Amino acid sequence: xxxxxxxxxxxxxxxxxxxxxxxxxxxxxxxxxxxxxxxxxxxxxxxxxxxxxxxxxxxxxxxxxxxxxxxxxxxxxxxxxxxxxxxxxxxxxxxxxxxxxxxxxxxxxxxxxxxxxxxxxxx
Amino acid sequence: xxxxxxxxxxxxxxxxxxxxxxxxxxxxxxxxxxxxxxxxxxxxxxxxxxxxxxxxxxxxxxxxxxxxxxxxxxxxxxxxxxxxxxxxxxxxxxxxxxxxxxxxxxx
Numbered sequence: 001x002x003x004x005x006x007x008x009x010x011x012x013x014x015x016x017x018x019x020x021x022x023x024x025x026x027x028x029x030x031x032x033x034x035x036x037x038x039x040x041x042x043x044x045x046x047x048x049x050x051x052x053x054x055x056x057x058x059x060x061x062x063x064x065x066x067x068x069x070x071x072x073x074x075x076x077x078x079x080x081x082x083x084x085x086x087x088x089x090x091x092x093x094x095x096x097x098x099x100x101x102x103x104x105x106x107x108x109x110x111x112x113x114x115x116x117x118x119x120x121x122x123x
Numbered sequence: 124x125x126x127x128x129x130x131x132x133x134x135x136x137x138x139x140x141x142x143x144x145x146x147x148x149x150x151x152x153x154x155x156x157x158x159x160x161x162x163x164x165x166x167x168x169x170x171x172x173x174x175x176x177x178x179x180x181x182x183x184x185x186x187x188x189x190x191x192x193x194x195x196x197x198x199x200x201x202x203x204x205x206x207x208x209x210x211x212x213x214x215x216x217x218x219x220x221x222x223x224x225x226x227x228x229x230x
Binding site: 101 | 157168
C-alpha cells in the first residue's frame, strides 16, 4: 500500500522560508506513470493546489503562488519537497502531499494523500 | 482560473435520506471532475473521478453525474459514517481548483 509522509518544521517565522519534504513508501517516485503534488488547507477553509512535479523534474505551479514556490524531487531518497518563500500569516495551513493517479499527467485526480502537516507562521 | 461553485455549503439530513450536492464550473470542463470526502482531521479521500466513476472500494451509495459546467454528487442513503465535508475539484485545466466544500451533518 502506497504511503506518503510529510515532514518539516511546524512553525515558521514571517518572511522566512517554509520547507517540507514528502517521503514516498511502497512505490518508486521514479515511475513514469505518476505526478506528485502539494495541496494546502488553511484552518477551517478549503483546499488549494500549490503545484506538482514529475520524477524528471518537470513542474507545474499555481500562478497565485508561482513567484514564491519551488518543488523539487530527489529520486535517490524517494522524496519530493516544497519550498515557499517570504511566508506570511496567510500561509498558515495544513500542507498535504499527494499522488496524481496513473497517466503521467498533472491533469489527474489525487488518489493517495499524506496525512498532512500543520505549518503555523508566527513570530 | 476555473472557479468551482458548490452548493449548499452545509446541510443536515437524517440517516437514510438521499443527499445531493451540486458543483458548477465557471467554464466547460467536459467530464474532468472529482469528488472527495474529508473527515475531520483527515486527508481528503477520492470517491469519484471523471464525474461519474466510482473509485475502487467506495460504497455504491455514492454516485456522481454531469458534464460541461454542471455536476451532481449523491449519497443515496445517508449513513452515520458519511459525516464529512465533500469537495469537488476540476482537472480539465491548470491550475487545479476545488469547490468551497459542503459540510454534511446528521439531523
